[in-house]
Amino acid sequence: MRIVYMGTPDFAVGPLKALCEAGYEIVSVVTQPDRPKGRSGKLVFSPVKEYAVSRDIEVFQPEKIRTADSVEYLKGLDADIFVVAAFGQILSKEVLDIPRYGCVNIHASLLPLYRGASPIQQALLDGREQTGVTLMQMDVGMDTGDILMQKTIDILNTDTAGTLFDKLMELGSDMIVEAMPLIEEGKLSATPQDESLASKVGKLTKEMGRIDWTLDAAYIDRQIRTMDPWPSAYCTYKGKTIKIWKARPIENTEQESAYGNIPGTVINVSKSSFVVACGDGLLEVAELQPESKKRMSAGDFIRGNHLAVGERME
Incomplete structure (x- = not known):
């Protein structure tokens, strides 16, 4: 089949690479325009464009x-199917109707849960035990089309958004290669989504990384893992920002404190970690990053800053 592939970030590279390696004809890759990055403002390729250029695939x-x-360009490609993964733009009905087999989206959630921009992170933040990938026949709604294929993976209590991202990218890559011949042969049945179970998620923002120590330790642990690698979970210590990268929730009974376990209070300091009181439970911090410095172990931070019991994280 002649495929037009639409995608932009790292997540979309895996399925594109899998299709290429499986021998499918990618007639064009459609991705977002080059964007300025960093202080220099230099224009950079999207990850999908970088891969397409490396394979000498036409880029739009x-x-x-x-x-x-744009519609005229797409019509001129005479494609059998459009495969879409985190492209970043809404497709009109006119675009959706161009290819013979329609447009198939690779979405990193178990639809109808978590329609929208940050499904991987939200499943982790909500404490879900499983997530997965859905192949969906696209319609004019936001991730509302019929389900063609769906597979699940477990979410581990050590998973970060970054590790889940990699697992789901690999799963989506395998699924689209498996699905292509079935689509061509008409062997995939389309199942409508159950609207009563639908939920939506927006884009992540830096502000979502701010730690509120009055919340329970289990939630803050998930928040830290959800914001890894971006935008990171953070708080302040002595007026300066600290990013928290690794921590684990522990029960109040594991640590006794003379400070009443007031949220944000450091109630225990050891050679390799320190414990912060939360609204419910305690959080043991193992790795962090002080403002304008590299990531370091909690032990190195303790020694360098003389962290003491009774001090506050805000």
């Missing part, structure tokens, strides 16, 4: 995929 980068010029 419209500011808006809905324009007449």
Whole structure:
């Protein structure tokens, strides 16, 4: 089949690579325009464009995929199917109707749960035991199309958004290669989503990483893992920002404190970690990153800052 592939971030590279390695013809890759990055403002390729260029695949980068010029370009490719993964733009009905087999989206959640921009992170933050990937026949809604294939993976209590991202990218890559011949042969049945179970998620923001120590330790642990690698979970210590990278919740009974376990209070300091009181439970911090410094172990931070019991994390 002649495939037009639409995607932008790292997550979309895996399925594109899998399709190429499986021998499918990618007639064009559609991705977001080059964007400025860093203080220099230098324009950089999206990860999907980098891979496409390395394979000498034609690249199309419209500011808006809905324009007449974009539609005309897509029609001219004579594609059998559009495969979409985290492209970043909404496809109009006119675009959806172009390919013979329609448009198939690779979405990193068990739809109808977590429609939208940050399904991987939200499943982790909510404490779900499982998540997965859905292959969906796209319609004009936001992740509302019929389900073609769905597979699950377990969420471990050590998983971060980064590790889940990699697992789901690999799963989505395997699924799209498995699905392509079934789509061509008409062997995948489309199942409507149950709207009563639907939920939506927006984009992550830096503000979502701010730790509120009055919340329970289990939630803060999930927040830290959800914000890894971006935007990171953080608090302040003596007026300076500290990013928390690794921690674990422990029961109040494991540590006794003379400070009443007031949320944000350091109630125990050892050679390799320190414990902070939360609204419910305690959080043992093992790895962090002080403002303008590299990531370090909690032990190194303790020695360098003379952290003491009774001090506060805000």
